[in-house]
Amino acid sequence: MTESVEAQDGSYAAARLRLLTQEAQSGPPRRAALSALTDQWLASLATEAAEATGTGGYALLAVGGYGRGELSPRSDLDLVLLHDPDRGGAKSVAALADRVWYPVWDLGVALDHSVRTPAEARKTAAEDLKVQLGLLDARHIAGDPALTSNLRSAVLADWRNQAPKRLPALHEMCQERAERQGELSYLLEPDLKEARGGLRDATALRAVAASWLADAPREGLEEARTRLLDARDALHLVTGRATDRLALQEQDQVADALGLLDADALLRQVYEAARRISYASDVTWREVGRVLRARDARPRRRGLLGRGRNLPEATPERVPLAEGVVELEGEAVLALSAKPERDPVLPLRAAAAAAQAGLPLSIHAVRRLAAATKPLPVPWPAEAREQLVTLLGAGESTVAVWEALEAEGLVTRLIPDWERVRCRPQRNAVHLFTVDRHLVETAVRAAGLTRRVGRPDLLLTAALLHDIGKGWPGDHSEAGEVIARDVATRIGFSAADVDTLTLLVRQHLLLIDTATRRDLDDPETVRAVAETVRDTSTLELLAALTEADALATGPAAWSTWRASLLADLVSRVAGALDTGALPDSGERAPTAEEERLAIEAARTGGPVLALHAETEPEGEGEARDEALGVELLLAAPDRPGLIAEAAGVLALHRLTVRAADLRSFDPIGEGHVALLSWRVSAEYGALPETSRLRTDLARAFDGTLDIESRLAEREAAYPRRRGVTPPPPRVTVAPGATSQTATVLEVRAHDAPGLLHRIGLALTSAAVTVRSARISTLGANAVDAFYVVGKDGNPLPEARALDVARQVEAALR
Structure with a gap:
């Protein structure tokens, strides 16, 4: 390399660094300036290389994003070296290419390059749609401008002539990419380029416009594309990498670089831009389809003199709707x-x-x-x-x-209040959609449940409004109640209907929270729900809203197990509302199988268990559990710490506990036996052998199985997302009215192997007894409720309950 070239390279590198570190210049001006600076450097390299090699009849072209003058800080340089075979030899062209490519590589700049004759470029474009799209944005950098101009004209003419065949292929490519990458406007870690509504789709719309067959709705489209490009620029500078994936751990820094308040503001801006591009894409591809169908259906004259002439098009029919x-x-x-x-x-x-x-x-x-x-x-x-x-x-x-x-x-x-939830992200892996799309999706799901309720209009309206409070600070159900009252009144519902709608919005989590976190055998559970919902009509509306909400949230929020718990609760509450009487407070009598297991455990002194796999009901495809539910019945002589030891063994066998119930009784007058009824799912779909499970339980009970060490090994190997720190666990005491027979502790924590085992150990250390439990796992979050009593078998005093909650929380931290 000559000293002149080395000096140019150093000058370019320094100027590039200054440009990228100038906070005063960003966005389109910086991309244009970076493109112009790179043009100047490459043009100098190409000119000197052509003189040194004696090469004539060449042109250096920028294509793709670089061709559009949109260089991001870490963008590849997409270059084509075009040469006329009649004006220069292959060897001199190869030598020229080396003198251009190597300085680029030496500076560590990513390069996508090719060397072609005009005929080869057109042939490759005809065979490869991506190459053709890149050449549509070809721009001259150095060499013979006529070569560039002629190729651009030829490629554009080819594109327009081949549009009826090429555009359907381009549409299919966009659809396949969307299926792989998902919707940019809903993803928590979106790919700004590849996801639906991203920069690739914006480029596809430019290609459609260049075909002259159709054009995208332009209002707001360029602004949306610019926002995505700005976000990618900031992402490149923050990470120092050529990445298009807006990862969670980088969003706050990217937001700060763009002068936005926080990561939520960044995502909302990105989502808005993506929706604009997605909507423009939908409209444009519909228009392309309409034009192509019209071309295919156009009648032609077959007469001797009129062959090939188009007949006048028939006036499209208008059908009243x-x-x-x-x-x-x-x-x-x-x-x-x-x-x-x-x-x-x-x-x-x-x-x-x-x-x-x-x-x-x-x-x-x-x-x-x-x-x-x-x-x-x-x-x-x-x-x-x-x-x-x-x-x-x-x-x-x-x-x-x-x-x-x-x-x-x-x-x-x-609905003016819609603005606060529009494009609002939900930072919860359980949710598939933004708040506003979730509300619409809930209405879609509720539409399939309207036959179950007497007032479908109230169900659908409540579905649209149930999370409307998420745009305001504080508890979204409380805020939503106020907003729903205002919206329902504005819409024109009667005063009684407004009251019902606001109750549905305020209590839209009541049934699922109660069903999954409360003891349904406790009469106080049924009493509290019945007093809240007031009548069976409201109960059926709330039940349908609960199901629609869960189905619209995502697969982790609804399952056959959750459906069965909800149905059980609704049935009990409906019975109480119909008769005005609450169920008996006595404990449920053990079933024949439970009694048989308890008797055998009392006689043998060891653990006795039974596993029953549940089959998926037909026609329940939309409500499939992540893994089939399994009922595990375990009987063993009662002892402190039993639930912790049993949970530890289940964790070692990769069984996830969905629900648990613990009762103790004396089946044959020889000592109390603990009867644990678990609802579990196999982590990888395969159930453990009953004999191995029984052996490990016996070892755990006699102290020969080191559960802590085995779980520690598993936890060390448990995959964690890089840079993502889960929020700390939280343990609270539920209000006293929740149960008259026990104190309810609610545990919210990041789910991990052995979590229930650690909770059980903490409760044992606190010298309380677990009477029953409701275990719920949503994505990476565990939300569990434990009904505990003191040594006297009664609920804990308030101060004692708070102390136990603090002990458990400290143990989990």
Whole structure:
């Protein structure tokens, strides 16, 4: 390498570093400046290399993102060295390429390069769609501008000529990528480039526009693309790597680099941009499909003189859907006679008609409605409320229509409080969606449950509003109650219906929390729920809302086990409401099998157990548990620490405890036997052998199995996410009215092997007895409730209960 080239390289590196560290310059200006600086350096390298090798008839092109002048700090340099075979030999071109490529590599800059003749470039583009897309953005850097100009013209002409075949292939590529990478607008750790709604999709929209067959809705699109590029720039600078994955541990730093308040503000901005690109993609690909179908269906004259001539196209048929709304070419559009400026209900009527017909709502219709429609009067007229309910009750097709309304600001115009939950992230791995999409998804799920309730309109409205309080500080159920009252009144529900809706929103977690964390055999559990829900009509609404909410949250939030617990609770509460009487407070009598196991344990002095695998009911595909449930019955002579030892053995055998119940009685008058009824699931789907499980339990009870050491080995090997520190455990005492027979301790902690074992040890050390337990695991979080009593068999005094809670929390830390 010559001294001149070395000096250029050093100068470029220094100038590049200064540019990337200047806080005053960022965003599009910095990307453009970095591209221009790189152009200048590469042009100098290419010019000197051409002189040194005597190469003529060449052109150096930037393609892809670099071709668009959008270099991020760690972006690859995508380069094509084009050469005319009639004006330069292959050896001189190869030598020129080496003199350009090696300085780039020496500086540690990633390089994607190729050397081709114009004919080879066109041939490769015809065979490889990605190459063709890159060449659509080709830009001249050095050499003969005519070579670049001619290739650009040829590639663009090829693209337009081949568009009917290439665009469907491009659409399929986008869909496959979306299936692999997911939706950018909902992911907690999104890929800014590859996920649906990311930078790849924005590039695809540019390619569609270049085909002249269709164009994307441009309003807000460039701003959305710029936001994603800005976020990627900041990510590159924060990590020092060429990454597009916005990992959790880097989001606060990226937000700070962009001048945003926090990681949530960053994600919300990214989600908004992704939704704009996704919506534009949906509209654009629908238009591409319409154009291509019209081309394929276009009739042609077959006469001798008119061969090949196109016949006049027939006028598309308009099929009425609702007043002012018709179907036209596969979309719901406004009728020619529609007057949105005089019909404030038209946006909801059009949306409901589109969703009920399973059609997309035309972007032109939505924009006309957004521009011309006057606000609805408050309270809404009955038709508006009915149309909203109809829209929410349409099922899956509601989502696309709702997104179309939201893209043009109509949703926040109808429900102003929606703005606070729009694009709001939920930092909980259990949740698949942002808050607003979760609300819509809950309504979709509730639409399938409307036959179970007497007031479907209240169920669907409650589904849409149940988490509306997440946009405000404090308990979202309490905040949501206030907001729901205001929204329900605005929508025009009666005072009695408003009361019911606010109760549903305020108590939307009551049933699932009670079913999974409370002892259903305790009469106080049923009493508390019955007093809250007031009547069977509200109970059935709350039960349906609970199921819809869980199904919309994600697979970890709903299972056959949870469904059975909820059904059990609802049945007991319904019985209490119907008869006005609470169930007997006496303990449930043991079943025949439980009594048999207890008698055998009393006689042998050792553990006796039985495993019963549950089969998945047919037709329950949407509510499958992560692993099939297993009932494990264990009888053993009662002793302190029994639950901790048993839980430890289950953990060693990779059995996850979903629920537990512990009772003690004397079956044959020779000493008390503890009867543990567990509901467990196998971590990897395979149940352990009963004999091995029994052997390890016996060893644990006689002290020859070192559970702590074995669990420590497992915990050391337990996979943890790099850089992610789970929140500390929290142990609280539930209100005294929760149970009259025991003190309820609630434990919330990061789930890990042996967690229940450690909790059991802590409770044993605190000298309390576990009467029963409700174990619940949601993703990486365990939410457990333990019914404990003192040595006298009574609930703990308040001060003692608080002390025990502190001891358990300290042990878990």
